[in-house]
Amino acid sequence: MPRSFLLRTSSPVLVGRSDELEVLVSTVPRRSTVVMIEGEAGIGKTRLVDELLAHPDVARLTVLVGHCQPLREPFPYGAVIEALRSLAGTRLHTVSPVAGALRPLLPELAELLPPQPEPIGDPHAERHRTLRATREVLAAIGPAVLVVEDLQWADDGTRQLLRFLMADPPPNLSVVITYRREDLAGHLPLGTAYRPPDHVAGILLQLRPLDVDAVRVLASAILEHEPVSEEFADRLHERTAGIPFVVEELLRSLHGSAARLPDEVEVPVLLRDAFADRLAGLPDLAHRIVHAAAVLGVPAGVEQLSVVAGIDPEHAELALIQLARAGVVHETRPNRYGFRHVLAQQAVYDSLEGPARRQLHLAAIDALRGTEPPPLVQLAEHSRRAGRRTDWLRYGEEAADRATEVGDPAVATGLLQRLLAEPDLPTTEVDRLATKLGSVAYAGLDQHDPVATLDRVLSDQRLSTAARGEVRLLLGRLLVRESGRITEARLTISQAVDELAERPDLAARGAALLGTTFIGDTPLAEHLPWLERVEAYLVTCDQPEVRFSLLANLLGSRLSIGDPNVLSDLSALPTAGESQAERRQLARTRCNLADSCTTIGRFGQAREFLTSGIRLAAEAGSPFVVSTARSTEVRLDWYTGNWSGLTERAARLLGEYRDLLPVASELSLVLGLLAITRGEWPAAAEHLGRTGVHSPQDAITPIAIGGFAGLARMWLAQDDLPAATTIVERGLQLVRRKGVWVWAADLAPVAVSTLLATGRVAEAAALTDEFAAGIADRDAPLATAALSSCRGEISADPEHYRSAEAAYRALDAVYFAAQASERAETRDLPALADWYDVLGATRDAARCRHDLRSRGTPAPSRRGRRGYGLELSPREQDVARLVSQGLTNREIAEVLFLSPRTVEQHVAKVLRKLGAVSRSELAR
Structure with missing residues (x-):
């Protein structure tokens, strides 16, 4: 070469x-x-x-x-x-x-x-x-x-x-x-x-490292197409691990001989040697500037670099020109100079001896101290690396506080964790920093590392007994968010409550968390004592914000399980709060009540609570409460038949709130249920799979039970009895474990249908009796209407279905009323089919028309006019939609109760009208 x-x-x-x-x-x-x-x-x-x-x-x-x-x-x-x-x-x-x-x-x-x-x-x-x-x-x-x-x-x-x-x-x-x-x-x-x-x-x-051939091509390109031998390429690949940046930097350090390629060493050392080679011919001032840039760690201007390097700005500018020409530093943005890559910065930093690094960090502190506003994170880091422990602790906590103020919890939690890792911190500082970490982390995205830090702090002897309970409570709040750790979270919070005897307000907040009935698969019997403890504390609680916060948990939890006393005893609930914090908690209370009313079937009251709750939340600036209220509104609209644009609205909200478990799972439930009414099985399965059915211990329980009901209904519609049976059994297992039959309003009827379809008549009757006993003396109008449907299934007596229809109509649950009317063998199937069409339940409409044809009664046409020309007819729209879902002709025929031949003709017309050449193109 x-x-x-x-x-x-x-x-x-x-x-x-x-x-x-x-x-x-x-x-x-x-x-x-x-x-x-x-x-x-x-x-x-x-x-x-x-x-x-x-x-x-x-x-x-x-x-x-x-x-x-x-x-x-x-x-x-x-x-x-x-x-x-x-x-x-x-x-x-x-x-x-x-x-x-x-x-x-x-x-x-x-x-x-x-x-x-x-x-x-x-x-x-x-x-x-x-x-x-x-x-x-x-x-x-x-x-x-x-x-x-x-x-x-x-x-x-x-x-x-x-x-x-x-x-x-x-x-x-x-x-x-x-x-x-x-x-x-x-x-x-x-x-x-x-x-x-x-x-x-x-x-x-x-992106993966380059293979030997690619390294050879890269080397030849960097060397302006000089021939590169296989041996040289092999050695280069071996020593650089095929990382392009390391290949480039190493080749720049070579100057012409494959024999100079170093023996196998770690990549950072290769880079250090490469940069040492490149700097070797530059003057001392350039070395001082590049060392200053490496210590600063972020792109900096000439003035700052000159101060840290200890030279005047004119000489610093000259040195920067030399460094830029040598490819050592780059102008990362106007008048800011740094390294092209973090590996380059690290290579130069690692080449400095310890005392030299310390002196440069001290110079960096002097250079940054007068900046307004002071760069606290950089000051903290330079103080730590320079060994100025007192300054590191001071700047680090100030930087964490600043980050919290401006809404940057990632910086705050990172700093607080590193501060807590310092040995020999006094107890007062450990207490303060640990409680700050727990509070800040709750607002951030990074949960795993703060959880590990708080867990470690709890075993630290420096933590005072007084602060231990609060830190443990904060840890429990974080654990609730982590998949698969609900049980551990409950144990942690329970222990924290025991340790918070001197802080009854915090103990009550912990009890309220443990009393929340609708999270996970913890039996109701374990929630109730905690709710009673919250009620006892409320008798003497004189802090309005704490009181309203506890009421939000207490009332929502009690109403969701059908407590008949909640709605009749809301006279003590204020309509307004004096402070912003009080108004936020009142908004949360009303929106929680709206959610619980939706669950039990009090749809009119749910709408009233939502209207006032959303208004309060918006005025008080509480977007999380607004988000949960909007998902509740979507589920309420599903129940009450307000389906116009509902799929699009739910999908848009899901995109916005995908990372909020309570909101995302509820929206997924509604999207899955809507998909079932249109026969969109793949979409239904996908959405319902995100309702918590795969991990009930980490789910919003009524939503997960609704997910089981939807999946069972989907499999039953496809005549897959084994799949429907499995899902029903899992759903009933969750209901029985929780002990809240009020939440089985959607599951119980499809469970009875599945048991009857598999010949398990006695089990279906026993389940109906168990359901009736479970909702007795409960405020559960939706479950009561569902019980009539179950009895209709068992007895095949249309009167039970008519009772169910009347009960559903009284609740304004129009889709469920239509289903009960259909099962009651209504004579007005043509009108019912048309109503399903208007609602958007195209598969239900097709079923009604198929039923009419099977009785020898001509099904009414949906054409509405003589011809559609190049536009898709309603039936063709149904077919096109199902093709886009990936269904085969036979599957579409089963969904729409048509013959495969008829579907084949519809597909051909759809492709022709839309100018598509294949089903896959139509799907795209």
Whole structure:
């Protein structure tokens, strides 16, 4: 190999990623797309993104790029805000007034944005408005690509904002994120599981190291197409593990001989040696500047670098020019200089001797101390690394407090965990930091690490007895959120309550959590003593906010199990609160009551509670309460037949609240039930599978029971008796374990039908009696109507169905009333079929018309006019929808009660009218 190279900073061509790039350029410019690119440091994520953005089809779009930083100050949405700053000087299409919420974060765009809205007064509500404002702006800039790099360093706000955008992106927006999975908390890039909505293309690329052949091509490209031997490529691959960045940096350090390729060593050492080689010919001032940049850890300006390096700014500028020419540092953004890659920064930092590093960290503290506002996170980190323990503790806690204030719990929890790891902290500081950690973590996304830290603190002898109960309660609140840990959470909270004898307010809050009846599979008998304890505390409680908070849990839990005294004794419930906190708790109380009324069948009262509760929640700025109320409203609309646009509304809300278990599972239940009425079996199974049926111990119990009922109804409709039987038995097992038969209003009738279909008549009768005994003396109008349906199934007496129909109609449960009317052998099947059509229950309508045909009665036509021309007829619309769900002709025939031949003809007409050449194209 020749000894003289003209080495490049990086390869002039993309190597080993052509397939990935082809996938991206064929999708991103053409439709709304979510791209997630993961891979270890130096693997080529940024290079792939750069190639994508440089492609002509993408370059014509508006491109916004933001970077997450490893050592960042608290600033929610930082990477996205950085990306939006590039819009300065452009024009926005019309945006709504909510976009003005971005003015404080983006003063550069003040001329483009509406006036800032009035403050809401609640940080959660303000945050939600900011999310909406960002979506408004992105929707208004035309076709665009938003890129966020290094998501592993993102704040919670950025993750929340990206989840919000990616759940329902504007039609003209694609989102591209890059991250290192190994550095993610919980290994979830967005903090929670994510799945793109149906109308958005989703691409997940996992970049792997290059193989030997790709390393050879890369080396040849960097060496300006000098021939590279197989032996050299093998050695290079062996020593760099095929990581492109390491290949590039190592080749830059070589100067012409394969013989100089080092023996096998760790990659960071290779990089250190490569940078030492590159710096060898530069003057001392350049060394001092690059060392200062490595210690600072974030891109910095000339002034700051010169102070840390201890040289004057003019010499610092000259040194930066030399370093940039050598490819050591780069201008990451205007007048800010740093390293091209974190591995490069780490390699230089690791090359410094300990005393030199300490002196540079001390210089960094002096340089940063006068900055306004002070960069507390950086000051804390430099103090820690310089061995200034007192300053590290002070700055670290101040930075955590600042992060909490601005809504950046990720920074706060990370700092508090590291502070608690310090040895020899006095008890007072351990108490304070541990309680802060628990409180802050509850508002954040990262639960696993704070849980581990709090668990460790509880065994720390430095923690005082007085603080131990509060820390344990905070730990229990976090455990409730973790899958599979409800039992552990209950044990933890129970122990905390015992330790909080001197804090009756906190003990009562713990008891209220343990008394919540509708979470998990804990038997009702274990909840009731805790509810009684809350009631006893309320007699003497003189703190309004605490009182209202406890009432929200107590009343909602009692009403959900059919306590007949709750609705008759609400005179003591105030209609207004003096403080914002009191009003939020009152809103929660009313919305909890609305949810419980929906569960037991008090639909009129549910609507009243929802109206007042949502108004209170909006006024008090409580978006979480609003979110739960909106999902309750969706379930209420399902029961009362308000189905117009319900599927679209529920799907939109699910995209917005996918990470909130109580909301997402309830919306999934309704979407699954609606899909059943249309015969969309795959969609129904998918949605109902997310209601908690696979993990009842972690579910909202009435929703999971509803999921079992829906799945059983689906399998029964497909004549799959074994599957229906299995689901029914699992659902009944959960009901019996909980001991709350009020929640079986949807499950009991389909369970009886399944038992009868399998010949288990005696078991069906026994179940009906068990159901009747379980709801006796309960306030349970929906379950009472369902009991009449069960008795109709057992006796085949139409009078029981007529009683059920009357009871359902009295509740305004119109779909259930229609089902009971059909089972009562109504003579007005044509009108019932038409009503099902109007409602949107197309499979039910088809069943009624099939029943009419089987009786020899002509089924009424749905044509409405003589011909549809190139438009799809109602039947063709049904067929097209089911084809798009992936159903075969035979399956569609079974759903719509038609012959396969008739369906085949309908499919042919649909394809012809829509100009599709295949079923798969129609599905797309």
